[in-house]
Amino acid sequence: MANQLGVVAGTPAGLLAALLSGAPRTVRLAPAGQDPAEIAELASLLRGFGHLRVVVEPPADEPEHGQPPDLADPDAVCAADPLLVTAAYEASPDAHGGLRAAWLRAGQSLIRDQGPARRALVLMASLPPDAEPRVRGALARLSGRTPWALEWSRPCQVAALTVAAGALVVADPAGGVRTLDEEVPRTSTPFRTRAVAALDEETWLLLDERGRLHRHGGTETPLTKAVAATLESHPGTALAAAADTVLVGDRMGSVHAFGLDGLHQAALHSGRVTALSAVADGACLTVHSGGGDGAVHIWSPGAGGHRPPVTERPYPVVALHAGRTPAGPALAVAWADGLVRLHLPGVRRALPFRPGPAVRAVAVTPDGTLCVGTEDTLVGLRPRQGGGH
Structure with a gap:
């Protein structure tokens, strides 16, 4: 939703904070592939502030997401459906070599339509300091076809x-x-x-x-x-x-x-x-x-x-x-x-x-x-x- 509205936010509260300084807006929630209860809860929360008009789109046919990839495999994660990967990381408490923390931190960029190389670059820039060396190495290799080389991140x-x-x-x-x-x-x-x-x-x-x-x-x-x-x-x-x-x-x-x-x-x-x-x-x-x-x-x-x-x-x-x-x-x-x-x-x-x-x-x-x-x-x-x- 934040991408739809052109702001940066990782939570409903962050979304409201980013939008309250501007004119009232209309947001559209697409329930396909999402928990209907969570969509309803989010819509209710946003409507309660009185600053947003919330439209919940009618349910569509559920997309074929399949099974989530190996969450510790950088190649698989960067190539998979980003919404599927996000849901899998949210449900898994394991660090997966640092990939989980990096993905959830940079998720608003990662769910955009882009190739594995660009996702690898964003993930590498978001890795925690204790990320496994094999993960860093794999992401560096994957991101080699982007316009950027990551010099450092701290x-x-x-x-x-x-x-x-x-x-x-x-x-x-x-x-x-x-x-x-x-x-x-x-x-x-x-x-x-x-x-x-x-x-x-x-x-x-x-x-x-x-x-x-x-x-x-x-x-x-x-x-x-x-x-x-x-x-x-x-x-x-x-x-x-x-x-x-x-x-x-x-x-x-x-x-x-x-x-x-x-x-x-x-x-x-x-x-x-x-x-x-x-x-x-x-x-x-x-x-x-x-x-x-x-x-x-x-x-x-x-x-x-x-x-x-x-x-x-x-x-x-x-x-x-x-x-x-x-x-x-x-x-x-x-x-x-x-x-x-x-x-x-x-x-x-x-x-x-x-x-x-x-x-x-x-x-x-x-x-x-x-x-x-x-x-x-x-x-x-x-x-x-x-x-x-």
Whole structure:
């Protein structure tokens, strides 16, 4: 149902939380192959909130599901009917080498219509740390025909990501911040973090859930002081920084660039600005902005004109990041339905990845790795030469 509605949710409560901020919706429940009592219970629960119109489709002929596969065999699991596999894992308490935990965690991605190779990649990115080596090896072999090679995956609470002096910077929901190779987060703010940006190698800026600015490291400057004072009365919704410029998005769809030469502004989105990224190239500053309207725009402070979006989908943008890689400038974008796309120079079609859980942040490191953060996992993916199959 979450896939049908374009949101990410693993429980009925999570579904309601994802939908309550929008307009009332109609959802359709198809009982074929499902327990009628569970369908009725779910419909009753959703109707009780008064925000959704629930339609239960008339029963159809039951599909021929057959017997579930060997749940400890990665090849069999990735090739089988995903709904059948899901039901079998729900009914089995065994870990099956780590496959059960990975499947149930990433299930919203896995039940989509896709080949075994893509399912293997998603499963490998979701495996628990204690998964059996034979399972990891089999999934690595199976995923060899995807556009991605999984570089690493680790348990990690992620609220926001950025890159500072070539290093990946991870901000967690509790207000801690660190580089990827640091074991313990540095305490930076007692408030939950919404975004993180690097003004320079020593100065990291954080935007909290109230839209206020916090500085970590470095020294306070007239610029950071002015931005912090502005956001006390006009909270921000997104944050980026580069080349002595701090960029802030607002709930009305505008991006504000605070720099040493003054303030530049542009109205780029209909509705809230949800993500920002900035890259400096000499005196030129290039800004990418994502919005609740699902669009990604490119803008340079001081430049006039309104250009069409560089990419757009009918779901809110939840994160984006632009960076230089050995292949050239790259752009990573994540939307609220769980899809991440990496845009590379010279590659006509963006490379997609759906981890399953909701995406909190994305970043592109200087070595070309795409980093995808969820509420409890951080993964690094490397595009394969030639784009895979």
